[in-house]
Amino acid sequence: MRYDSITDVIGNTPLVRISPAVHGLKNIDLYAKLEMLNPFGSVKDRAAWNMTRGGLATAMERGDSIVELSSGNTAKALAVIAGLHGLPFKSVTNRMKVPEIKDLLLLLGAEIEELPGQTECLDPTNTDDPLTRIHRVLSESETGYLHTDQYYSALNTEAHIAGTGPEILRDLDGHAPDYFIACVGTAGSSTGVATVLRGHNPAIDVVGLVAHKSDFIPGIRNIDEVHEVGLFDPATYDTIESVSADEAIDGMLTLVRRCGMLAGPTGGGAYHGAVRHLRKVDAELTERRTAVFIVCDRVESYMSYVRKRRPELLNQPPRQNSVAGLAPAELTAATVIDVESAQKWIAEDHPLVIDLRGPFAYAALHIEGSINIVDELFDELLHGGLPFGRSRPVLLACPVGEKSVRYAALLTRMGHPDVRSLSGGIIGWRDAGAPLVRD
């Protein structure tokens, strides 16, 4: 297929059936609407393009910036669209919670502003929600802005009334499904799609999914936050249910491991919420039914999210030559040396003095003649073997002598005959009045 512009690639995403062997429902055909296959990676490409396309010409003429309150997919899509049209993009966020997305936004050339955290002492003058604050900043600003306003803009919903909804109808041969399940962020996609589908099948059961209150699932809101969304209307949904971060990750695992769909957590949450909801009705059914859920984006951006919540999923085999594998006896057997003896030893035998602190600290003050290999790097080097010969004695130094003794034990195990750890570390050295230099 040939296109003139990448923005023409937005939409027309596939609807793919989930195998009954995976979901276990007897009477329901479950389909995933793969919004993650949009060119910038998510369902938000549609909204971002629809909210900007009309205003781009004027914005380019005046040199306005595009601005939005987003820490995720909307920001990503807007950053790309802004770049395509030579406009600056600024994303204002409460907190960038997903580091991969933050880095990607910076790479795309976006400017990011993080709003301050809550005050520790109550400040009664501070009663603004982030949106109100943005509106105020924009109205005070000198330069022009194209504020896409995703939580309020009808153009967001419209993108799905014109695109996502009709595509689902088309792919189901003109029939609306009996069930539609989607996660709610700005409510744009679920509202737009539900509007179209309900128009064809007033009996459709629409399920809106939000995050458990104490949980964080990037891209969607929890049961309280959803009320802050201008596009959110409870009447859109027949039921609102919540999913936990764990359930979302479990759903995501099923999609990535068993369905070949590299979905992110909200896709997983939608799958989990869909199966949970449908299982309740499945047994009672006497005829076949159809259900559709939305897979919003891809898994790759959420590796640190998964690592934080479910580290066991990224388990790696234990590495060679690792301090983690040292026995207590090896630690006690490691040679330590006090400051005075160390000074003498340095003068007489010229051991290699390795300072394991960070380069910033090393540059500020260090033992004369020492070299700096920061612990993380040293750790990496040792996985591959001894990074120096056995004939040269080695003195290891860290802040208090705790890390250095571990590495001394490890080097001994690796066959080095004369490694010593500076007892008390650089702090002990300083406190003993021994000289430190700055180059």
Added chain:
Amino acid sequence: MRSSPLYLEPRLEPRLRSVLQATDFLHTLVDALGSPLNVVLPEQITENEERFRAVYQRHHLSGDLYFAHKANRSSALVRQLAVTGAGMDVASLAELQHVLGAGFTPDRIMATGPKNREFLWLAARAGVIVNLDSKAELESLAELVGKYVLPRVRVMLRLSAFQAPGVKVLSRPSRFGSHVSELDTLLDAVERHRDAVELIGVAYHLDTIGLPEKAVALETCIRVMNECQRRGLQPRAIDIGGGFGVNYLADGGQWERYTTELTNAVLGRRPALTWQGHGYGLRSESGTLRGALGLYPAHRPVAAEGYLDELLSYPAPSLGRPLATLLLENLYDLVIEPGRALVDQCGVALARVLEVRHTPTGDCLVRVEMNGGDVSLEEHGVLMDPVVIPRDGSRPAPDAEAVGVYLIGNLCLEADLITRRMVFLPGLPKPGDLLAFANTAGYFMDFSADHALQQPIARKVAAYQENGTWRWRLDEQYWPITCTGEQS
């Protein structure tokens, strides 16, 4: 339909729980000393200090802890700290006088905040550490030292307006401290006044619960220290102020249920939970929720020493290594000034129930012998239920029905509500019962109390345990040496 009670039960550790169970003891105290009455538990502050110290140890850090006196005026708490190794952060002339009298030697006292001339002079005369709020303050201090021929003063420089690398992290503008962007002129002044002041460290205090902002500030301080050393100055300590927070509530589920229902009430989806539909900062605009919840996050799983631990483990925004590692390997001491967190679980405010009344509109009002200033929970946005201490020692019957009541004060002012929200109690209190506002030692006892209507200000007593029984003294009569449980 009757709505189920929305409790917000306070988190009680063993010592505070124990004193609340000593009902005869508490009733006798209020009978003798009047309502309202504040009770502080000095032994608890020692325990809290040790918990902070343990975090230092875990990260191998050295450095001092200074209690931010402003959180509570109690002499007992201050004197208790005088026998441990803690220091005091004083923010006024009177606070400085108070701690000098409690036995703190100057090396354990730090004067913070903007200071007037008298405060500066006494600080310099006594030889305490002066945490300088601005360059102008440095100039006044140097002038005082010269004019009155005072010994060289140890100073710290409080900084503000930190800038993050990469991503712009916005911070509320602070009225305190010198801008980092003016560091050069500030350090020039420190060098110029070398004879009058000795720079021992740099400082910040940020009023935020956000770790990223604090990480930016701490890393910047590490860079500033490096710059000081490059200039030949030799500061050793970084003072990261207070703001470690307290977890007030026993049950996170209650907090979540309450705030969800508050949202629903503001949107008109359930009966009001507050006096005249007050929304604590939230409002409804055509069915959409606007505004921000102006409440302290009363359930905080990570607070006090746990928060410090988290901050120290947080990676520095540009240098990458955990902040504790950076402090350690740069050989810097860590100084903290906890206020609220150090007096966690250290006290309770008691008030007698005067009247229980039902209004024609169906509200239940409980009038207590205190006013909103005596227990300023509302003013500080902390929502936490009082504990009912019945006069006759009975507990509410297990089948007693929970009631939603408004607590009103003794000022005859329409606005004198102790709580603007409906407080759910496990049974209706009776006149003569006590309401115990637990865990109020940090800012809620005497921070805003005054003599309106010539109503008495609460007296304060220090309670301590001796052979398993609770004993007390007037706060000003408490000296830790006579109350160690051995003999008195």
